[in-house]
Amino acid sequence: MLAAAGVVAGGLALSGCTVPSFGASPGDTTSSRSVFHLWQGFSIGALIIGGLVVALIVWAVVRYRRHGERIPDQHQYHIPLEMTYTIVPILIVLGLFAATMVVENKEVANPRTNVRIDVNAFQWGWKFTYPGSNAVVVGQTTQAPTMVMPVDTNVHINLTSSDVVHGFYVKAFNFSRYALPGVLNQFTLRAVATGTFFGQCTQLCGLYHSLMWFNVKVVTPSQYTAWLASFHGSAAATAAAAAAAAVRQQTSSLVPTKLATTTGTH
Amino acid sequence: MVDVLERPATLAEPPHEAHGPTGLLKWLTTTDHKVIGLSYTVTAVIMMVIGGALAEIIRAQLASPNGTLVSLAQFNELFTMHGSVMIYLFAGPFAFGALANIIVPIQIGAPDMAFPRLNALSYWLYLTGAITMLSGFFTAGGAANFGWVGYAPLSNSLNTPGAGADLWIGGLLLTGFSAIFTGVNLVATIFYLRAPGMTMFRMPIFTWNLLVTAILILLAFPVLTAGLIMLYADRHFGTHIFSVAGGGVPVLWQHIFWFWGHPEVYILALPFFGMVTEIIAVFSRKPVFGYKGMVFATISIAALSLGVWAHHMFTTGVVLLPFFSMMSLLIAVPTGIKIFNWIGTMWRGEIWFSTAMLMALGFLVTFLIGGLTGIYLASPPLDFFTHDTYFVVAHFHSVVMALVLAGMAGLYYWGPKFTGYLLNETIGKVQFWFLFVGTQVFTLPLYLLGLRGMPRRMAVYPHDPQWQFLNDLSSVGAILIGVSTLLFVANLVVSWKRYPAGDNPWDGQTLEWFTTSPPPHHNFYRLPPIRSERPTWDHNHPDHRALPHGHRVEAPE
Ligand code: HEM
Ligand SMILES: [Cu+2]
Ligand SMILES: [Cu+2]
Numbered sequence: 001m002l003a004a005a006g007v008v009a010g011g012l013a014l015s016g017c018t019v020p021s022f023g024a025s026p027g028d029t030t031s032s033r034s035v036f037h038l039w040q041g042f043s044i045g046a047l048i049i050g051g052l053v054v055a056l057i058v059w060a061v062v063r064y065r066r067h068g069e070r071i072p073d074q075h076q077y078h079i080p081l082e083m084t085y086t087i088v089p090i091l092i093v094l095g096l097f098a099a100t101m102v103v104e105n106k107e108v109a110n111p112r113t114n115v116r117i118d119v120n121a122f123q124w125g126w127k128f129t130y131p132g133s134n135a136v137v138v139g140q141t142t143q144a145p146t147m148v149m150p151v152d153t154n155v156h157i158n159l160t161s162s163d164v165v166h167g168f169y170v171k172a173f174n175f176s177r178y179a180l181p182g183v184l185n186q187f188t189l190r191a192v193a194t195g196t197f198f199g200q201c202t203q204l205c206g207l208y209h210s211l212m213w214f215n216v217k218v219v220t221p222s223q224y225t226a227w228l229a230s231f232h233g234s235a236a237a238t239a240a241a242a243a244a245a246a247v248r249q250q251t252s253s254l255v256p257t258k259l260a261t262t263t264g265t266h
Numbered sequence: 267m268v269d270v271l272e273r274p275a276t277l278a279e280p281p282h283e284a285h286g287p288t289g290l291l292k293w294l295t296t297t298d299h300k301v302i303g304l305s306y307t308v309t310a311v312i313m314m315v316i317g318g319a320l321a322e323i324i325r326a327q328l329a330s331p332n333g334t335l336v337s338l339a340q341f342n343e344l345f346t347m348h349g350s351v352m353i354y355l356f357a358g359p360f361a362f363g364a365l366a367n368i369i370v371p372i373q374i375g376a377p378d379m380a381f382p383r384l385n386a387l388s389y390w391l392y393l394t395g396a397i398t399m400l401s402g403f404f405t406a407g408g409a410a411n412f413g414w415v416g417y418a419p420l421s422n423s424l425n426t427p428g429a430g431a432d433l434w435i436g437g438l439l440l441t442g443f444s445a446i447f448t449g450v451n452l453v454a455t456i457f458y459l460r461a462p463g464m465t466m467f468r469m470p471i472f473t474w475n476l477l478v479t480a481i482l483i484l485l486a487f488p489v490l491t492a493g494l495i496m497l498y499a500d501r502h503f504g505t506h507i508f509s510v511a512g513g514g515v516p517v518l519w520q521h522i523f524w525f526w527g528h529p530e531v532y533i534l535a536l537p538f539f540g541m542v543t544e545i546i547a548v549f550s551r552k553p554v555f556g557y558k559g560m561v562f563a564t565i566s567i568a569a570l571s572l573g574v575w576a577h578h579m580f581t582t583g584v585v586l587l588p589f590f591s592m593m594s595l596l597i598a599v600p601t602g603i604k605i606f607n608w609i610g611t612m613w614r615g616e617i618w619f620s621t622a623m624l625m626a627l628g629f630l631v632t633f634l635i636g637g638l639t640g641i642y643l644a645s646p647p648l649d650f651f652t653h654d655t656y657f658v659v660a661h662f663h664s665v666v667m668a669l670v671l672a673g674m675a676g677l678y679y680w681g682p683k684f685t686g687y688l689l690n691e692t693i694g695k696v697q698f699w700f701l702f703v704g705t706q707v708f709t710l711p712l713y714l715l716g717l718r719g720m721p722r723r724m725a726v727y728p729h730d731p732q733w734q735f736l737n738d739l740s741s742v743g744a745i746l747i748g749v750s751t752l753l754f755v756a757n758l759v760v761s762w763k764r765y766p767a768g769d770n771p772w773d774g775q776t777l778e779w780f781t782t783s784p785p786p787h788h789n790f791y792r793l794p795p796i797r798s799e800r801p802t803w804d805h806n807h808p809d810h811r812a813l814p815h816g817h818r819v820e821a822p823e
Contacts, residue, residue, distance in 0.1 A: 171719030182510035
């Protein structure tokens with residue numbers, strides 16, 4: 001049974017695309033794809049076990065409905081059967097755990113990286129800083145600041161919070177992590193496709209939690225270098241000014257304009 | 267072994283009824299566990315209706331991406347109070363305060379709880395706590411709005427200055443003490459007040475589950491109490507236990523909260539598991555299949571539940587993932603044993619589809635969905651993916667709605683015992699279908715919504731209007747559930763003193779079905795001999811005792 005679970009999990013890792021998605025999607029990072037395969041493996045297991053249990057219930061309900069006043073046999077124990085449905089689930093659980101560990105170890109590994117982004121969450125926005133360059137992107141609520149990162153590159157994220165707990169969540173990455181005050185959370189993202197992906201705070205953080213948006217823009221490495229360079233020297237000042245102006249214009253009708261000034265501490 | 271079975275456990279004649287006060291005064295001063303239990307039941311059901319009403323407003327707000335029914339601030343209050351009312355004021359007190367209070371002493375042949383006055387205190391603390399927590403709505407700043415988990419530092423006095431938050435803490439402290447006292451009472455009652463012959467392994471499963479629940483309460487609730495006092499001190503006495511600025515650790519709150527919070531999941535669930543176990547056995551006309559396995563499964567669920575709290579904190583990045591993952595996955599094993607034992611109980615039985623049995627079956631299917639999706643969440647990579655999205659909301663609503671179905675089963679099954687009157691079965695069955703179908707229509711879309719990236723606790727979702735369809739579907743389910751609640755209330759009105767129940771309307775198996783409905787002041791005029799966990803059944807069907815251990819007989823077809 002353990003072997004069977006292993007085979008299912010392993011087989012899935014190889015043939016992910018022919019298996020149904022069970023509502024999830026492969027996503028756009030290397031990890032998100034392994035997570036997706038794990039998801040498929042769990043779903044197959046859940047459907048088999050759930051299907052079996054439902055079939056048993058339906059059978060019992062249909063077959064053993066009351067007909068008269070007959071009193072059925074009063075059997076109460078069946079040790080071999082009980083042992084079976086204790087031991088088999090333990091083996092299944094071990095299989096699920098093994099599959100989990102394979103994916104988890106990949107996901108939380110900290111490979112060597114040469115791109116680093118410091119992500120700071122605050123009520124109610126995000127600040128993306130690129131150490132070693134002048135690049136800083138900051139915005140709040142529906143301004144949805146954009147985190148730019150290169151494709152096919154290990155990107156090291158340092159996640160912090162300036163006030164309460166926030167959640168850094170990008171649906172396309174099948175991944176989330178808390179931004180905790182007083183804690184430096186680190187993880188690695190490796191995007192496999194370019195594009196712009198929506199991100200959002202997932203941990204309740206107060207009034208504008210529903211609107212604490214951001215975007216992740218995955219670009220080619222050369223575009224990325226060019227983007228970083230645009231912040232250099234005098235360009236930096238102009239870019240920052242332009243960004244600030246844009247920020248002021250974008251302020252959504254959903255957010256009272258005074259909000260734009262009240263979080264100025266960040 | 268000493269043969270205690272022959273000891274006369276009967277009174278020569280019915281005892282004199284106590285000549286206490288009647289009416290309102292009786293209700294205010296009573297220490298009778300049945301009256302207290304009834305007060306608990308009524309109060310908890312009212313809380314369920316309040317919590318449900320709050321949920322309906324939430325669902326109405328979410329029916330469109332830019333809902334304007336309530337403001338962002340009000341929305342935070344709504345889901346916070348919905349979750350808090352449902353967990354702290356409905357599910358818990360209903361599980362271990364309402365039916366437990368009424369049924370456990372009778373099931374073990376006791377005249378009352380071990381500490382009747384403490385029992386009364388529990389109820390009054392609970393009622394006071396409930397009123398305290400709800401009164402937050404009437405303060406200037408509104409009710410608590412930091413989620414039912416009150417994560418620090420959002421819950422500190424800087425981020426949430428209002429009185430609503432303090433009332434939430436105060437109300438929770440009071441209901442926490444109420445739970446602890448009930449825990450003490452149940453443990454003492456079950457250990458010391460069992461009738462002659464009622465050995466531990468002859469206790470009905472419902473009583474067993476409440477014993478284990480009570481022990482879990484005693485282990486977990488004091489931790490919550492301590493945490494709440496720390497939170498209050500941080501808010502008002504200048505301590506910095508949970509604030510970075512003063513050298514404190516915000517995540518500590520999460521550890522404390524979930525060290526209580528996960529056992530709490532089982533404190534809520536085990537009593538309902540117990541109800542369903544009894545109901546399935548009675549309506550299948552069989553003994554509980556794998557009785558001992560059931561007891562051991564309950565004990566191992568409780569033991570494991572003390573070591574899994576950090577599965578709520580996988581995405582904090584500061585907990586040991588493999589340990590908490592393995593422990594959490596393992597809980598599936600004893601839970602699976604229970605499910606198979608329930609099916610084993612029905613197997614080759616003669617199933618009577620009363621409302622109570624239908625509700626129990628509804629529980630079984632709904633709980634299966636909630637349990638299976640819980641296994642996903644025990645896997646950290648899958649939890650990173652779904653944490654704080656609607657997938658989690660869907661998962662725990664499958665579970666809690668299963669508990670609501672089980673609670674309804676309990677009310678239809680035991681209600682006649684303590685009121686003396688049956689509920690209308692036809693309305694009951696219609697109510698069942700509304701509740702069961704409504705639950706699935708309400709929860710299943712939420713799973714997909716979570717997978718499509720909708721986070722929980724969103725007052726608006728303008729950037730992805732595609733989420734609207736699933737939200738609307740879910741709201742339809744919520745309406746069906748609302749209708750089922752109204753049908754239940756209607757049933758109470760229609761059936762009021764209409765269908766006398768008699769002592770044993772369901773051919774029940776355990777001691778409570780041996781006494782009158784409602785039971786007399788100290789519960790029993792006489793007791794049958796107790797030679798198994800089904801004394802009433804053995805008495806009524808002497809030729810159909812349970813078959814001995816391991817014995818198998820092919821059913822005559
Ligand atoms: C009428 C049936 C119910 C409906 C329609 C309903 C609906 C909802 C909705 C829409 C949310 C908010 C999700 C969000 O904004 O993130 C929610 C949250 C919640 N519900 Fe329910 N619910 C129902 C029954 C229950 C029951 C019976 C319980 C517990 C016994 C419960 C416990 C909770 C909890 C703990 C939360 C989380 C609150 C938070 O995020 O702080 N609900 N429910
Ligand atoms: Cu947030
Ligand atoms: Cu838990």
